[in-house]
Amino acid sequence: MAEEELQMEEGGKKSKLMIIIIAVVVLIIGGGAAYYFLMGSEEPAPVVEDGAAVAGSEGTDNAASANTSLVKTGTALYVAMPRPFTFNAPGATRDRYVEIKVQLMMRGSDNEEQVKMHIPLIEGTLLTSFSTANADDLATEAGKTAIRANALKEVQRIMADLTGNQIVEEVLFTGFVMQ
Known part of the structure; x- marks a missing residue:
């Protein structure tokens, strides 16, 4: 054993x-x-x-x-808009309630300070740009891209009028809700 x-x-x-x-x-x-x-x-x-x-x-x-x-040089900096943009968008069958959270991308701390100083004007410009949107267009990716491109163009135009430079490189949607 x-x-x-x-x-x-x-x-x-x-x-x-x-x-x-x-x-x-x-x-x-x-x-x-x-x-x-x-x-x-x-x-x-x-x-x-x-x-x-x-x-x-x-x-x-x-x-x-x-x-x-x-190639863009410099560190990308982001400035978040303090409040989300809320508006009604008319559609073919019914109106929709839309809420968009936005951040702006720029390069350089001087440009960041310029954007922060003019946030109320930028908010007004973005709201005007967003309120022209159609709910049927916003339901598609192409429509979201188009409204973002239009918003970028308008913000760059306003900043060029104020500072002489476009400053803002991108308008980014960090939140998008449509009901």
């Missing part, structure tokens, strides 16, 4: 050793794969601006120099 217990203990040690060896092999393979994917390429990824690759590795010198003017 003592010999049977001794044989069972040796079999248990072998299975534990096999499990440990398999776990170590899996960890080594996983670590190698993680290193490969995280540190694999020394070449920088191309910057995409408006759907075109800028200064990519496949581009010629002429294409790269022509497209570098598209």
